[in-house]
Amino acid sequence: MRILIKNARIVNENQILESDLLIEDDLILSIDKNIPTENIDTILDAAGKYLLPGVIDDQVHFREPGLTHKGDIESESRAAVAGGVTSFIEQPNTVPNAVTQDLLEDKYQIAAQKSFANYSFMMGGTNDNLDEVLKTNPRNVAGIKLFLGSSTGNMLVDNPETLENIFSKTKMLIAVHCEDEATIRANTEMYREQYGDDIPMEYHHLIRSEAACFISSSKAVELAEKTGARLHVFHVSTAKETSLFRNDIPLSEKKITAEVCVHHLTFTNRDYESKGTLIKWNPAVKTKADRQGLWDALLDDRIDVIATDHAPHTMEEKQNVYTNAPSGGPLVQHSLPVMLENFRSGKISIEKIVEKMCHNPAIIFQIEKRGFIREGYKADLVLVDDNSEWTVSKDNILYKCGWSPLEGMTLHSKVTHTFINGKLAYENGKVNEEKFGERLLFNR
Template structure:
């Protein structure tokens, strides 16, 4: 039996922080108490020395690039970066190559992850204009949900047929997650800036091309359709102040049929950073203004926004160095997301309890993930120890994403993850990922 006793931790769970011990047996948490004795010489003891113990973060939106785009990243490399960053479970998106738009292709991804993933995994089923029959075959017990691109981001998965959209929304009982940007608005904006700049459009207008209006038109339509059909809707990577008026905090999360997510980069950067970061912070939806960032923070803290995620989407540095119009959108974030939010805590923007709510508890609730996202007896031992006073700098040599770069490169974080457990296995310690592929397929209580 695998027995590990974590002692003297500041345990963060369900809005409280309390000092105590946690006993792990095999893959489960079996006891949580103020003081637990080892009772066996076979029990490995880890003294957390007053550091924080949080549930492993659940990232509900990543692009790990396998199959088909593995020169950018793969399930092995990116899940290693995730566990080093305190993310113990992830939900990966369908715009790999081939797109995961049939049950057969979707299951192939699960087979790859079963062999290679260091973290727990699930994969979204992708919707297109003509695969409704395949979408409806999706098993709600072992697939996270249905993903719809309402704006063409990466890959060729834009769903723009309104009749098809309504059919998907009205006929699937599963959670539908959407990327919301209005394609017509974006195309019109792009033409306007091409007229001004020719082919040498600068990245500094990215947020004006993929504009506030493009986001709002699309997200408001999706919400209207969800209300009309009764669909369970989750909107990914919100980026504008204007969209925050579409969401409510008047009802408990468990009763919400429409939920919202914000990504780390939209909480961290603004359009002013394009001048120094360039294409490294080119994402879709775009990083927008300081006011947008301010209102996103307000909505996160007052619970109009339910989840913090990454939209981790690596590209090679060579691709990112291309001119703006040719450079792809997206960047690596899983290794630095949790410590970035702890940095925001140091800056007085958010409590540690709120970080855990938005990165651990709420993704588990929204997707109805079985026995994860909390520090509870009987739950899987997905746990992270964080020293909030151990500064470290992001450098090329400590970046684990396959692409080898980070928008945080050169930044010194005040907090550092020291231990990550996945299903009771200590997979990250001494600032190294151990060769233990402990990830399991996520299951869903629905």
């Protein structure tokens, strides 16, 4: 099968090149101007559109197994493909938690049948499963995930000896959720004494505070420096934390890297008044100064990756009082269009968006033959019309939960086509119901 994309504005490796691109089967065969049209099965004229590498979202929660009333691998990967996300790395706090090799493999078997996008799953660490963690295959598993703040089930890792053992003994990338549990508990009790369970949402960022984040992330960085571990800090949410990360060496030489999420670049604590628990995340959305600090660190390369922490809950669950309303929200369908709004406003270049959402996740996780538009690489590609106005509404939301914190937001860039392994998986509002996702492999 040969597909020719003509006249595209290819965004890749800090350049924009007007060119044709030829796909043969699952690979990019040729990138050149005026590729001949003979012996081509499908020709797609991309004049005026940007052609990007498929987005790699390194942190999602697709809720399967065990929490599938919120979302599942099929529903959320369908939404991902519609948003230009061609590969995802899913987290282990499903039910049961993916903390043994057998439970981890169960998730891969589900995805092999159900995923529209390419997939990998993190192995979860606990206080007592080091032997299982050390069995993890670096060739076909993205990494090890540690929750240093509370999570579903038995996944809080708070034993210092266990942490040092994991950091010292595993050679795989360790991704961490950093919030200090003791600080959060103390803050919660202080506000609970005043308000009971119905704590106003405006205090969420003071409960899951700057101090809670910095105490935890600074300890993780210190431990990584001590042990030589390969550390990736998920969803940095404060300006203060950005001081922990370097921008004076190339990404390929960094042993400690960082990620920021779309919601922390978009919202501030002032939005709690209108959005309420719909923007209740852990770590919390914080102040305008924190948001600016995150943007500064993203643009000067202290922060390496943009992701979503996509974590759907039902609207009924979200409408509970503060202490009972779960944290997290759905974003994977809208992350690229939202970031392209920031390109439109001049806050970030489209080349930098591609670097942070496509290239860098591939580099950090050492993903094989993805994340770039290169001959011989997998044809995971996204066509974007950057002059197509639309509004996020329940009519066009594909998440199983049926809502988005972005509802009512008008966007000006639209994903028109998504290719997964050379196959047209999404075209002009319609997902191809045939599933083309593959298990990600890693050059380790």
